[in-house]
Amino acid sequence: xxxxxxxxxxxxxxxxxxxxxxxxxxxxxxxxxxxxxxxxxxxxxxxxxxxxxxxxxxxxxxxxxxxxxxxxxxxxxxxxxxxxxxxxxxxxxxxxxxxxxxxxxxxxxxxxxxxxxxxxxxxxxxxxxxxxxxxxxxxxxxxxxxxxxxxxxxxxxxxxxxxxxxxxxxxxxxxxxxxxxxxxxxxxxxxxxxxxxxxxxxxxxxxxxxxxxxxxxxxxxxxxxxxxxxxxxxxxxx
Amino acid sequence: xxxxxxxxxxxxxxxxxxxxxxxxxxxxxxxxxxxxxxxxxxxxxxxxxxxxxxxxxxxxxxxxxxxxxxxxxxxxxxxxxxxxxxxxxxxxxxxxxxxxxxxxxxxxxxxxxxxxxxxxxxxxxxxxxxxxxxxxxxxxxxxxxxxxxxxxxxxxxxxxxxxxxxxxxxxxxxxxxxxxxxxxxxxxxxxxxxxxxxxx
Numbered sequence: 001x002x003x004x005x006x007x008x009x010x011x012x013x014x015x016x017x018x019x020x021x022x023x024x025x026x027x028x029x030x031x032x033x034x035x036x037x038x039x040x041x042x043x044x045x046x047x048x049x050x051x052x053x054x055x056x057x058x059x060x061x062x063x064x065x066x067x068x069x070x071x072x073x074x075x076x077x078x079x080x081x082x083x084x085x086x087x088x089x090x091x092x093x094x095x096x097x098x099x100x101x102x103x104x105x106x107x108x109x110x111x112x113x114x115x116x117x118x119x120x121x122x123x124x125x126x127x128x129x130x131x132x133x134x135x136x137x138x139x140x141x142x143x144x145x146x147x148x149x150x151x152x153x154x155x156x157x158x159x160x161x162x163x164x165x166x167x168x169x170x171x172x173x174x175x176x177x178x179x180x181x182x183x184x185x186x187x188x189x190x191x192x193x194x195x196x197x198x199x200x201x202x203x204x205x206x207x208x209x210x211x212x213x214x215x216x217x218x219x220x221x222x223x224x225x226x227x228x229x230x231x232x233x234x235x236x237x238x
Numbered sequence: 239x240x241x242x243x244x245x246x247x248x249x250x251x252x253x254x255x256x257x258x259x260x261x262x263x264x265x266x267x268x269x270x271x272x273x274x275x276x277x278x279x280x281x282x283x284x285x286x287x288x289x290x291x292x293x294x295x296x297x298x299x300x301x302x303x304x305x306x307x308x309x310x311x312x313x314x315x316x317x318x319x320x321x322x323x324x325x326x327x328x329x330x331x332x333x334x335x336x337x338x339x340x341x342x343x344x345x346x347x348x349x350x351x352x353x354x355x356x357x358x359x360x361x362x363x364x365x366x367x368x369x370x371x372x373x374x375x376x377x378x379x380x381x382x383x384x385x386x387x388x389x390x391x392x393x394x395x396x397x398x399x400x401x402x403x404x405x406x407x408x409x410x411x412x413x414x415x416x417x418x419x420x421x422x423x424x425x426x427x428x429x430x431x432x433x434x435x436x437x438x
Contacts, residue, residue, distance in 0.1 A: 012309075030324065151334070
């Protein structure tokens with residue numbers, strides 16, 4: 001090996017090692033903080049789905065302490081078996097099974113010692129990647145009380161509009177069932193009014209320029225509600 | 239001193255990386271739907287460009303010329319990942335909005351272009367100035383395009399609503415072709431005003 005080659009290899013080696021040490025250091029050093037932010041963001045979104053004001057009078061987002069406080073006071077979590085619709089004991093709950101939707105986590109809102117409302121995580125494929133969100137139900141366990149999306153890779157300005165209030169607010173009061181049966185939820189291109197002048201309780205306006213994202217959202221709501229319905233059905237039937 | 243000043247002011251107009259060299263177009267289209275994302279992108283690029291120029295310039299006598307491009311990319315990529323990680327830890331909301339675009343700074347032609355064209359053969363201080371000048375030139379155009387797109391497309395600026403309720407945003411301004419049109423017009427106006435172009 002010539003001298004120049006040796007120098008070249010040595011330089012390349014040094015660059016590689018320096019870069020990897022730097023990056024691992026940064027990643028490891030910041031991981032805890034990043035995970036805390038992700039966790040906080042999820043909790044915030046659960047609260048938004050439950051209809052808690054996410055901003056105070058001055059327009060600032062509620063603090064991390066306040067989120068933790070509300071969570072401790074009012075929010076609880078159970079995990080459902082999708083086959084039997086029964087609550088699973090903590091001992092068998094696994095993160096992996098939850099990711100595969102073989103176990104279904106569910107948040108409930110506690111007030112006066114009673115479970116009052118439920119919020120379920122929803123997720124499914126969008127245009128560019130998976131979309132994650134939460135959907136809260138009213139007491140009847142079939143009417144949408146609120147919806148949020150907290151993680152997605154949709155196109156900014158188009159599909160990413162699913163994060164906006166105007167889009168999420170139109171879900172409030174929509175029905176996921178009709179005459180005691182599951183009803184497919186739909187996203188209407190051109191707006192609900194264009195096809196149903198009298199309105200449609202099972203559909204929302206699609207986002208123009210983001211038809212695939214809008215329809216994905218409608219589909220993932222339908223599919224995930226179907227998964228949880230076995231549990232809700234037991235509650236509805238008393 | 240005069241040349242140093244020129245290093246910084248040149249890229250703002252006479253040698254603007256976007257409108258004259260037509261580099262960095264990908265991100266100029268991608269992040270300019272809203273002024274806020276454009277602003278963060280501009281800041282991130284400024285940090286990356288200045289530091290990469292300084293680092294490359296410091297290493298310039300040691301980098302073997304046969305692998306200099308790989309080394310440049312390694313340095314740039316490492317810096318970008320650091321910026322991305324920091325954003326995720328301290329500006330969670332923004333990092334979510336920018337999503338993949340921060341990562342795409344790596345492939346931003348301006349960063350690599352300045353490393354190759356300037357930093358590799360100049361001392362650190364002028365390289366820093368060069369990076370800063372180019373970053374500012376880029377940022378200026380980015381914010382200009384974003385302002386047009388957000389105002390026309392969403393009726394707001396930096397998230398503030400400008401028009402009364404009921405303004406229907408133009409979908410064209412939000413979609414990538416709208417950015418092309420606006421960028422084209424900006425380039426046209428600039429070249430007409432400065433008469434700074436060669437037409438053989």
